[in-house]
Amino acid sequence: MRKRYGNIFRTSDSIAGEVFHVADRDLVEQMFKWKPTDYNVAEPRQIMEPVVGQASLLLLDGDRHMRMRKLMLPPFHGQAIAHYAELIAQIADREINGWSPGDTVRTRTVGQAITLEVMIRAVFGVSDPGRVAELKRRLPRLSSISPVVLVMQKDLGPLSPWGSFLRNRDRVDEMLYEEIAQRRAAPGRGERDDILSLLLAARDEEGNPLTDKELRDELITILLAGHETTATSIGWAFERLLRTPPALECLTAEVKAGDSSEYMDAAIKETLRVRPVITEVFRSPTEPRELGGYLFEPGAQLAASISLLQSDPDLYAPDPLAFRPERFLEGAPEPYAWIPFGGGVRRCIGASFALLEMKIVIERILARAQLRASRAKDEKVSFRGITVLPGRGGEAIVESVA
Numbered sequence: 001m002r003k004r005y006g007n008i009f010r011t012s013d014s015i016a017g018e019v020f021h022v023a024d025r026d027l028v029e030q031m032f033k034w035k036p037t038d039y040n041v042a043e044p045r046q047i048m049e050p051v052v053g054q055a056s057l058l059l060l061d062g063d064r065h066m067r068m069r070k071l072m073l074p075p076f077h078g079q080a081i082a083h084y085a086e087l088i089a090q091i092a093d094r095e096i097n098g099w100s101p102g103d104t105v106r107t108r109t110v111g112q113a114i115t116l117e118v119m120i121r122a123v124f125g126v127s128d129p130g131r132v133a134e135l136k137r138r139l140p141r142l143s144s145i146s147p148v149v150l151v152m153q154k155d156l157g158p159l160s161p162w163g164s165f166l167r168n169r170d171r172v173d174e175m176l177y178e179e180i181a182q183r184r185a186a187p188g189r190g191e192r193d194d195i196l197s198l199l200l201a202a203r204d205e206e207g208n209p210l211t212d213k214e215l216r217d218e219l220i221t222i223l224l225a226g227h228e229t230t231a232t233s234i235g236w237a238f239e240r241l242l243r244t245p246p247a248l249e250c251l252t253a254e255v256k257a258g259d260s261s262e263y264m265d266a267a268i269k270e271t272l273r274v275r276p277v278i279t280e281v282f283r284s285p286t287e288p289r290e291l292g293g294y295l296f297e298p299g300a301q302l303a304a305s306i307s308l309l310q311s312d313p314d315l316y317a318p319d320p321l322a323f324r325p326e327r328f329l330e331g332a333p334e335p336y337a338w339i340p341f342g343g344g345v346r347r348c349i350g351a352s353f354a355l356l357e358m359k360i361v362i363e364r365i366l367a368r369a370q371l372r373a374s375r376a377k378d379e380k381v382s383f384r385g386i387t388v389l390p391g392r393g394g395e396a397i398v399e400s401v402a
């Protein structure tokens, strides 16, 4: 479409409606620099309301979005999350302990198990083993609800998809409200360092704390936005690395030497470049707005194309489709040419957290196991909802494990 129609082109279908795709670095930079009042993003996301709740950061626009974003940003700051590295490593190690030579593992599934437990312990701050186990069972059922079920909303009893969703959600909510009540009651809560405790202590500019409902909605939002995305990126990292022997060798040598993380950073960036799990981010102008010589009406859906920018031959020459971490060692990409986490005031608040999780999980796996791709062919890029997955889940055979 870009080749045929240029850097802004239109598609229209019965699911997404009319969308104007923007596939030019300069224009995407302009979009990401729009002021918060210049655009909205929440309307097409309202379908998620039964899962994330009305107060979810994902569903807010304008001043209410900025207030909530300011409250949520500090706990996700790079320095604030560094101490989770040990917890992530412990959870990853436990997962790897279950592997034997000859096993077939799907690295995305491994990533899902690890990132889910990290969410429960580091974000929700739950440590009681019974409650961790129950949440591990219940949360994936909440976050993987089918859009069809969300649209239909027909409660035909506890065994029907919507009925079982509602009952599961009620139980998860009950558990989260119990956690929140316990923290509010516990005098030592200032010493806890999980994200829920930090959010409980947060105050807006008028000195108001988050309400229980807001806290619940943001915890589920973090789960929904952060769990699958990070796990899938871990799956893609292995899908690419296991098919690029020089990169795998270089990275494994760096991990085993344990003295630097330069190549690791480059390999993670290159994974998120060639296989971004979210391919576009949407902006809808609040006033008539000019972009690239076109005038867009308020409410028009503009999509900054992450995948087209990150595979643009002008930005990533030569061979933009090749997985070659070295390109990040040779020099930083132009600003706004690497945008897997979006940009501007809607940029992903969990980017540092995701990068840390990816790094530790990949590190633990490469330090302890030797993997090979289950088949030589690249895994297909498969669309699921809003994320893009490796067709076989980043499938690998365990050759050896220590």
Ligand code: HEM
Binding pocket: 057, 058, 069, 221, 222, 225, 226, 227, 229, 230, 233, 277, 278, 281, 282, 340, 341, 342, 343, 344, 345, 346, 347, 348, 349, 350, 351, 353, 354, 355
């Ligand atoms: C590799 C993993 C991840 C990727 C690729 C990713 C990507 C994205 C993207 C593209 C957006 C939309 C940005 C925009 O519209 O400009 C976003 C938003 C968001 N992400 Fe992530 N994300 C990841 C992990 C996480 C994690 C781990 C968390 C939380 C711990 C998280 C929390 C959020 C939230 C709350 C938003 C909404 C921000 C807002 O609307 O102000 N994400 N993410």
